[in-house]
Amino acid sequence: MTILNETYTLSNDVTVPKLGLGTWFIDDDRAAQAVRDAVGTGYRNIDTAQAYGNERGVGEGVRTSGVAREELFVSTKLAAEIKDYDGAVAAIDGSLKTLGLDYIDLMLVHAPQPWDDFRGGDYAEGNREAWRALEEAHTAGKLRSIGVSNFLQQDLESILQGSTVAPHVNQLLVHAGNTPTELIAYCESNGILVEAYSPIAHGEILNNTHVAAMAEKYGVTVPQLCIRYTLQLGTVSLPKTANPEHMRSNAQVDFEITQQDMTTLRDLRAQDYGENSAFPVYSGK
Template identity: 40%
Template sequence: MPPAVPTITLNNGVTVPQLGFGVWQVPDDEAVPAVAATLEAGYRLIDTAAVYGNEVGVGKALAASGVPREELFVTTKLWNADQGFDSALRAFDASLGRLGLEYVDLYLIHWPVPAKDAYVDTWRAFERIYAEGRARAIGVSNFEPHHVERLLAETGVVPAVDQVELHPYLQQRRLREALAPHQVVAEAYSPLSSGGDVLTDPVIGAIARAHGRSPAQVVLRWHVEQGHLVIPKSVTPERIRANIDVFDIELTEDELGQIAGLDRAGRVGAHPDTFNLGA
């Protein structure tokens, strides 16, 4: 029996499974078996993006799964080259077509792209998509506090989610503190630091041994206890199953404190203030 995944309620009342599956770097043809395996394991949140090139495969897997649409939570993202009001609307239609869906549950601006400076106009297109009911919630990805504050000042709909690189080596405290008053949920991509040094950290290893679990499971449990949405990626069936099997672990206050001490601004990916690919 797949584990029951708790939900988080977004600031517009929509509920989302707290732990899902990300398909970044999963080729389109591999997306079908990977997503099928995740759905069989009990995942219901699937996160993709236009630039990942696998929306078609994800859509095929969802259609073939037999899981009722209302039980699924599907996220996709607008790529940088398509920012702007009219181009964002066209790109959204194209994503829906590739996914084979009538609506998505969450639509995100993938990056702020400061060189283009179009994310405010893009957000106004998102507001229209949201008003039409074609996205149940809208949000952003890789937005720093000052990007979010500008949206709040110049537009009408508060983002529901900010999806960012987030893991024990990059805990994003300043960002999470800025989001909290607006009930914007932090969603962690690369939650295991792209499988890097976090998983071999001696602190994480000692906690894992104490619980009889893997380092990855300890890190994912840490995300859950921090209240993050979290979207680990794997194409290995046993890891897919292990990643969702974290709801019967409870970290102690001391263990949480030890993990808090690992924060070192250890960003693996690009910085949102300088990433302008596709501008």
């Protein structure tokens, strides 16, 4: 499981492990054990968010993992509804307190619009205000790196035009069947590392017979193929699980997908997420 020892380097020279543990939909009372299990398996990258409602448990897991804090990379996200400076300042400090940590390795603006107006109105000014709060917390040493999530090119351009610190990361929905190739290329050209959340397509890709056949050809599981795909795109992969066996299996991705198969997976269009089709998940829609 050498992937657990591999890292990318952000534009500010902070290193981030290539494979992480996503904690979306892991209840707060289960999060600490999930983090301890992941760290025990060798994971060093743990991702949460204010919207997940499990920062307390994730922080407990980090503090009781038996591994030195500086060896772990902990990310969280500013709630998408916060589009003002004062609210962002308070929320950043709130995450630090809830996590019980002295610093956060990466904090992201969770989305360019509030969830109930996702891809709707213009919140550019609010995003710049929230970003200013992140920049100041970064300068103060509370946050080692800062970034965004679900930001499209125009959203990124708005931040870049008025920022003193360019986003280090853009965390996006990236999986075989949903590969925003142009947006990934734009991020790369601006020194922004892309992190792939839901690399297994909320689990629905397990039902895709073409992907299953390709996985069988490599002698791997569908999740392993999908995680490897996002890694070969040059992104951080953040599969979500609370199952220790799945954590171990997800890290067994030391194989190479051919360029031809990478193209096939990149061109795949599969965005039916079954019971998880309501997106964004926090919109209540």
